[in-house]
Amino acid sequence: MSTVSVPSSLCRYHIWTIGCQMNKADSDRLESALIQLGLSPVESPKDADVIVLNSCVVRQAAEDKVVGMLTSLKPLKSKTPERVIALMGCMVGPKTDALQSRFPYVDVFMRPQDYKPLLRLLGGRLGVDAEGCLGALTPPNASVTAFIPIIHGCDKFCTFCIIPYRRGREVSRPLADIVHEAELLAARGVKEVTLLGQNGDSYGHDLPGAPDLADLLTAVHGVAGLQRVRFLTSHPNDMSQRIIGAVASLPKVCEHFNLPFQAGDDDVLQVMRRGYTRDDYLRLVERIRERVPGVSLSTDLIVGFPGETEAAFQRSLDLVREVEFDKVHVAAYSTRPGTIASRQMEDDVPWAEKKRRLEEVEALQEQVLTRINARLLGQSVEVLVEELQTNKRLAASGSDVVLDLLNGGGSAKKWKGRNRNDKLVFFEDGRDLVGQTVRVRIEKTSPWSLQGVCVG
Numbered sequence: 001m002s003t004v005s006v007p008s009s010l011c012r013y014h015i016w017t018i019g020c021q022m023n024k025a026d027s028d029r030l031e032s033a034l035i036q037l038g039l040s041p042v043e044s045p046k047d048a049d050v051i052v053l054n055s056c057v058v059r060q061a062a063e064d065k066v067v068g069m070l071t072s073l074k075p076l077k078s079k080t081p082e083r084v085i086a087l088m089g090c091m092v093g094p095k096t097d098a099l100q101s102r103f104p105y106v107d108v109f110m111r112p113q114d115y116k117p118l119l120r121l122l123g124g125r126l127g128v129d130a131e132g133c134l135g136a137l138t139p140p141n142a143s144v145t146a147f148i149p150i151i152h153g154c155d156k157f158c159t160f161c162i163i164p165y166r167r168g169r170e171v172s173r174p175l176a177d178i179v180h181e182a183e184l185l186a187a188r189g190v191k192e193v194t195l196l197g198q199n200g201d202s203y204g205h206d207l208p209g210a211p212d213l214a215d216l217l218t219a220v221h222g223v224a225g226l227q228r229v230r231f232l233t234s235h236p237n238d239m240s241q242r243i244i245g246a247v248a249s250l251p252k253v254c255e256h257f258n259l260p261f262q263a264g265d266d267d268v269l270q271v272m273r274r275g276y277t278r279d280d281y282l283r284l285v286e287r288i289r290e291r292v293p294g295v296s297l298s299t300d301l302i303v304g305f306p307g308e309t310e311a312a313f314q315r316s317l318d319l320v321r322e323v324e325f326d327k328v329h330v331a332a333y334s335t336r337p338g339t340i341a342s343r344q345m346e347d348d349v350p351w352a353e354k355k356r357r358l359e360e361v362e363a364l365q366e367q368v369l370t371r372i373n374a375r376l377l378g379q380s381v382e383v384l385v386e387e388l389q390t391n392k393r394l395a396a397s398g399s400d401v402v403l404d405l406l407n408g409g410g411s412a413k414k415w416k417g418r419n420r421n422d423k424l425v426f427f428e429d430g431r432d433l434v435g436q437t438v439r440v441r442i443e444k445t446s447p448w449s450l451q452g453v454c455v456g
């Protein structure tokens with residue numbers, strides 16, 4: 001990768017990212033561009049000549065963090081006005097006037113995936129056509145696993161969600177571009193790619209010939225060197241039998257579906273404008289389990305949506321109990337300005353009640369996971385080894401299983417990987433195993449991870 005020679009006042013960058021994997025993938029691509037322009041990463045914004053905040057506004061808590069970060073950068077900018085500060089991501093809508101008057105010290109505002117304003121500014125300072133001199137924007141630090149965005153935006157307009165307004169309508173990347181990116185990553189040693197989209201399963205409808213996610217999975221499955229392919233996220237209404245069939249029949253495609261249900265009550269689903277009923281969702285789960293034995297399911301759930309009664313909440317809880325998901329991302333509803341819900345609905349569930357419902361879901365899910373993970377005891381599972389674990393990292397995870405591994409002491413290396421169902425697996429082994437696929441017999445389970453010994 002050739003780089004541009006840069007003046008010393010413009011040679012270090014820091015990217016801070018919050019939010020979903022799409023944001024992480026966007027940051028990785030911007031990072032690739034900055035490295036190609038000759039800049040180097042630094043750990044702290046204080047040491048950076050270019051600071052990028054990649055923002056998320058899906059929840060109030062995330063937006064508060066972005067505002068906190070932006071505010072903390074103001075003194076840095078006053079001290080060194082030549083420093084470049086850029087705000088990227090879902091906080092930036094089509095109009096930036098309000099943001100500009102609130103944060104006048106920010107130099108550049110960029111919508112998701114739109115790196116051009118920053119690249120042009122840097123190109124101007126460097127005296128080059130920044131966009132013209134860039135090669136492929138593949139993640140610079142991709143190791144064993146990498147994300148590949150396949151479709152941007154969303155056409156669904158769920159009433160609680162800001163994403164369609166910020167990321168725009170669905171635009172699929174050409175299939176050949178995605179396969180080429182997968183080939184570049186595989187050539188750099190990546191073993192697993194996750195195909196990313198807000199609605200990954202609606203991939204392709206806007207492309208000539210309308211290839212679908214099944215076609216894309218088949219094409220990426222053919223990339224030599226890759227061992228695993230995953231995809232994230234799916235909308236229940238776009239999950240076709242063809243896609244389910246592709247997961248069932250392509251050996252590299254892992255048996256895992258992320259299928260947000262958001263609410264277990266039909267009235268709430270209707271006001272959310274999700275476009276399916278509880279029964280539709282349960283029938284889809286049944287079809288997936290019939291066709292893909294051993295599949296794992298993760299989901300997203302909102303509690304305390306406007307009008308959610310205790311009985312409606314109990315139906316969400318019942319659904320969590322009935323389906324036995326392998327992961328539930330549960331969030332307490334918060335009004336997002338600009339959404340349909342913010343204009344038309346009263347946020348009428350008190351915060352304390354939302355918190356109670358959230359904790360109830362988490363407690364139930366812990367019981368579910370304790371039960372379903374215990375079924376893996378004594379089984380041998382396929383694990384792609386992702387990284388060596390330091391004691392500090394192990395301790396930070398806080399899981400019983402991991403602490404047990406930590407307390408075990410010994411000099412053997414401690415490894416972290418995931419099985420095909422996306423469950424974290426830890427084990428000890430003296431060999432260097434990063435990027436290897438091994439079999440691990442599970443000897444201990446907790447709700448959040450598994451521990452075992454390598455058996456081959």
Ligand code: SF4
Pocket residue numbers: 154155156157158161162163164198199235
């Ligand atoms: S499907 Fe709904 S929740 Fe998901 S990104 Fe689109 S609008 Fe948001």
